[in-house]
Structure formats: structure tokens, C-alpha cells
Amino acid sequence: MPTLLHLDSSPAGDHSVSRALTAEFVKNWQAANPGGTVVTRDLTKTPLKPVTGLWIGAAYTPEDKRTAEQKAELALSDTLVEELLSADEYVFGVPMYNFGVPGSFKLWIDSIARVGVTFAYVDGAPKGLLTGKKATFLIATGGEYGPGSPAVSYNFVEPYLRTAFGFLGVVDTSFQTAGGAAALNYGADRAAFLEPQFEAIRAKFAQ
Ligand SMILES: Cc1cc2nc3c(=O)[nH]c(=O)nc-3n(C[C@H](O)[C@H](O)[C@H](O)COP(=O)(O)O)c2cc1C
Numbered sequence: 001m002p003t004l005l006h007l008d009s010s011p012a013g014d015h016s017v018s019r020a021l022t023a024e025f026v027k028n029w030q031a032a033n034p035g036g037t038v039v040t041r042d043l044t045k046t047p048l049k050p051v052t053g054l055w056i057g058a059a060y061t062p063e064d065k066r067t068a069e070q071k072a073e074l075a076l077s078d079t080l081v082e083e084l085l086s087a088d089e090y091v092f093g094v095p096m097y098n099f100g101v102p103g104s105f106k107l108w109i110d111s112i113a114r115v116g117v118t119f120a121y122v123d124g125a126p127k128g129l130l131t132g133k134k135a136t137f138l139i140a141t142g143g144e145y146g147p148g149s150p151a152v153s154y155n156f157v158e159p160y161l162r163t164a165f166g167f168l169g170v171v172d173t174s175f176q177t178a179g180g181a182a183a184l185n186y187g188a189d190r191a192a193f194l195e196p197q198f199e200a201i202r203a204k205f206a207q
Contacts, residue, residue, distance in 0.1 A: 002036045004029050005087035009043040009105045010095045010140070017140035017181045017194070018093035024198045025091045025136060028205045039083055047076065048107035059114055077111045084112055089134045090170070092161075096141040100156045109164055118168050128169020136174045136204070137161055142182035176200055 006026050010016035026038055055077070058070030066074070084090070094101055101109075112118055120127050137158070145155035158175050165173060178197045184190055 002033050002088040003086060004033070004036060004038045005041065005083050005090045006038055007041045007043065007090065007108075008093040009102050009108070010093060011044045011102075012095070015184075016093070016095070017178050017184070017197075018095050018138055020194055021138035021140070021176070021178060021197055021201065022091050022093040024201045025138060025204075028202055029089075029091070032205050039087060041080070041083060043102075043104040043108055046080075046104070046108070048104055048111060050107060051110050077114060080108065080112050081114055081117055084118065084130060084133075087133070089136075091136045091138065094137055094139045094157060094161070096139065096145075096155070096157050099154050100160060113164070113168060126167060128167055128171075130165075130169040133170050134172045134174075135165060135170050137176070138201075139175065139177040140181045141177060141179050144179040145177070146179055174204065 004026065006022055008016075008019050008022055010018045012019070030036065030038065052073065054070065054073045058066055058074045059077075061070060092105075094105060097103070100106070115121075118129050120129060139157055141155070141157070143151060143154075145151050158177070161175070162173065165171075176197070178193070181193070184193060
């Protein structure tokens, strides 16, 4: 039975657009995969912290040679990496913050990019070890950054995610961006805004 890792990073709770999109994705995924397992990771409830010198030293020390202190420093990273390794498929809810991903999402990436575990250097070249995984990124942005928009070069979310996950071996990716979410702050109807996004998600499962 397949496993889906469902990761959210928006702190906006019920107001979040990206959380509404991932919830719709999970509902459809469960209908398409009866008996499948969904593992949920909420970055607003995960005690992520910036990488430390101790963390780097631990990550580059072979597992059987790590001290108790090094093992403790890597414990959360080990859990997060295991969630990625044991899932077949991923869905990520990602708000745009200041043209990039939220800090919590960046800290999570810093935590799961682990030499010898999620990537390796083979003959001097990097090789992603998260192979055979399928990832869907559901992004919410206040403004519009679509093709042809004057602000297209301001969008560092999708290019960054493509590069970071591609480096780790996740190349079967799908990106959907709910652009213009700022209109919701100025009276736009939430259900009407979300419906075409939900429709696009349902269409992924109809293929
Ligand atoms: C701290 C912060 C920074 C933001 N930065 C941007 C930005 O750079 N560009 C943009 O288009 N929208 C920006 N927004 C708007 C969010 O992308 C938008 O509200 C989106 O819906 C957030 O995702 P969520 O609804 O899942 O929380 C920002 C919002 C916040 C709270």
C-alpha cells in the first residue's frame, strides 16, 4: 500500500490557501488509494532550528562513529528524513514569503539534505538518493507570477523547489500555484477563489 507524506508550512491555519489545497489533494489521494497511509508533517509544530556546527560535524561523521551528543543533534533530522524515505509520494503546501519559501520550509530542507542519506557524491558528482518519488507542490502567492507576468523573475519559490528537490533525486514533480491570493484580504470570495484550484487538483486524479 502506498504512503503519502503530507507536509504543510503555512502558519495561517483556516485562512491558509496552501493548506486548503493540500487538504483537497489528500482527500482525492485517499479516494484514489484506499488503504494507503498518509503521514502528516506540520512545520508550524516542528521544532526546527538553523543548522549548527555540531549538526554539520555529526552529519559528516559516519553513523557508527557518532557521539551521543551528535546523535541527539541529528535526531529530528533523522525523523524527517525517514518520513521522506518511507513515503512513495509527497504533497507540499508552500506559501510564498518575500519571494521565496517560508523560513520553516528552508530549515526543513536544510534538515533533510543529508550527505550519504538523501544525496551522495559519486565520482565527484552529486547524486540524489530520493529516487522513485513523486512530488506535488501546492503554492500560494499574494501576487501573480505566472508566465508573461512582469513579476515572473521575482518568483524564487518554484525555481528553488525544482533545484533543491532535483538535487535530492525528486524529479517527478508537479507544481500548482494559486496566484493572487492577496485578493482574499480585500473581500474576494474564498470559495470562488479556491474552486478552480480544487478543480485542477481533482483533474490530476482523473488523468
Ligand atoms: C510574511 C509574508 C510574506 C509574504 N510575501 C509575499 C511575497 O513576497 N509575494 C507575494 O506575492 N505574496 C506574499 N505574501 C502573501 C502570501 O504569499 C499569501 O498570503 C499566501 O496565500 C500565503 O499562503 P497561505 O495562504 O497558505 O498562508 C506574503 C505573506 C506573508 C504573511
